[in-house]
C-alpha cells in the first residue's frame with residue numbers, strides 16, 4: 140500500500156529539471172508522475188517512477204540530494220467530486236495532508252492521487268474502512 | 283605517576299620560571315644569530331645584537347617570524363643545525379601554497395616526547411594505559427607526536443593511524459584501548475559509529491586527547507557522552523614542535539603552555555603590539571630549547587587569550603584559551619569578530635555528523651549595513667521532502683549561528699557541489715564589501 144516517492148532537492152536554476160529527466164531516461168527509469176514544490180530559493184521535485192531505487196542511485200551518483208519518501212496512492216473515479224470523498228474521510232479522521240498530486244493512466248475513468256500524510260498506517264486504515272481504492276506498489280510501478 | 287609527568291617544571295614558581303626562560307632565551311638568540319643567516323640579517327636590519335637580549339623582558343625587541351619566512355627559506359634555510367645533526371623531518375601542507383618543512387634533533391625529539399607525555403598524564407594517563415593513536419602517521423606531526431609522548435610516559439602505544447573506522451573500533455575492543463588520540467571531528471564520528479554498532483559496553487576508553495582542528499564545547503560534550511570519556515584538548519603546531527605545545531588538565535578550562543620550552547605572547551594582529559593577559563589577540567611562540575629549528579616570536583595566526591589565574595590542578599603554567607579561529611580568516615561584520623570556523627561548528631552541531639557540509643559566507647553592505655548570508659550545501663541530514671521541513675532546517679541553522687556568532691545571518695541551502703572551490707579547497711568567504719569601498 141505504501142509506495143516510494145523520490146524527493147530531489149533542486150535550486151531554482153534553469154536547466155535542472157531537464158538534466159534530471161535526461162539522467163533518468165538514460166538510466167531507463169520511467170516517470171509515472173511528478174510534482175514540483177518551489178520557493179524563491181529552492182524547489183523539491185517529487186517523482187513516482189517504475190524503479191525508485193535505481194533512480195535514487197542514479198541521481199545520487201550525479202551529486203543530487205535525494206530521499207525516498209513513503210507515500211500512499213489512491214484510485215478515484217475521474218469525475219467531478221471524485222476526490223472530495225477521500226479528502227473528507229481524511230479530514231474527519233484528523234489526518235492532515237502535507238501535499239498531494241494526481242496523475243491519470245491508461246485505465247479508463249480512473250485517476251490516481253499521491254498523498255503524503257504524517258501517519259501512513261492510520262490513513263490506509265480509515266481509507267480502506269470507507270471503501271477507497273488503495274493502489275499497491277507493484278501496480279503503480281508497472282503502470 | 284600521579285598528577286604530573288614533570289612536577290618540578292609544571293608547578294615551578296613564576297620567578298623561577300622567568301629566570302629559566304630568560305637563561306634559555308639568551309642562549310637561543312645567540313645560537314640563531316650565529317647559525318641562521320636570515321635571523322642574523324633580520325636582527326642586523328633593526329640594529330639588535332644578541333647581547334641586547336638579557337631576559338624575557340627584552341623579547342619584544344626581537345622581530346617576528348612568519349609562515350612566509352619559512353616559505354622564503356624552504357626547505358632548510360632556518361635550520362640552526364647542520365644536516366648531520368638533524369634526526370627527523372616533518373612537514374605541514376599549509377592551506378596556501380608550498381608546504382613548510384620542520385626539523386628535529388635527537389634532543390628535540392626527546393623534548394617533544396616530554397611535552398606530549400605531560401599532556402597524556404594530565405588527561406589521566408598512566409603506565410597501565412593503552413594509548414590508541416588515530417592521528418595520521420607520517421609527515422603530519424599528530425601521529426608521531428602522541429606516539430613519542432606515550433612512549434616517554436610509559437603507556438602502551440597502539441599506532442593505529444587514521445582511517446578504517448570499523449577496524450579502529452574492533453582494535454579498541456580487542457586490544458583494550460583506554461585513551462584515544464585523534465582529531466575531535468573523527469572522535470565524534472567514531473562515537474557515532476560505536477553507538478550505531480551498539481558496542482558501547484565493549485569499549486573501555488576513559489579519556490581522549492583531541493586537537494589539530496577547531497572544536498567547540500558542544501562538540502566536547504557530544505564526544506564525552508557518545509564515548510563515555512573525558513575529552514581533553516591539546517594544541518600544537520609543527521613549526522613550534524607539534525602536539526603538546528599546550529595541553530588541558532582535568533579542569534578543562536584552557537590549555538597549559540609548556541613554558542619551560544616555549545615563551546608565549548599575545549599580540550595585536552594589526553599592530554604587533556604585545557597585549558596584557560586576558561586580552562584577545564594572536565598567539566606568538568618563541569622556542570627556547572629547540573636545537574634544529576628554534577623559531578623566534580613565531581606568529582601562529584591563531585586568535586586566543588592567556589590566563590594566569592591559579593588552576594585547581596596545581597600547575598603554574600599559563601593557560602591559553604582554545605583558539606577561536608585564524609586571524610587571516612577573521613571578518614568583522616557589524617563590529618563583531620566572525621571566523622569561518624565558528625560557522626563550521628554551528629553546522630556540525632545542527633547536522634550532528636562528524637563533518638560539516640561545504641559552506642560559504644557572503645558578506646555584503648546594503649544601505650551602509652553589513653549583511654551576512656551563509657550558503658550551505660544541501661546534505662542528507664538537512665533534507666526533507668517538504669518545503670516546511672527544509673525551511674525549518676534553515677531556521678535551525680540560523681538560530682545556532684546567531685547563538686555562536688552573536689549575529690543574525692540569512693541561511694540558504696544550495697545544491698551539493700554548487701559552491702565555488704579553488705583547486706579542490708573550499709572558498710569560505712566572499713566579501714563583496716570590498717567592491718563598494
Ligand SMILES: [Zn+2]
Pocket residue numbers: 531532533538593594595596597
Ligand atoms: Zn590545570
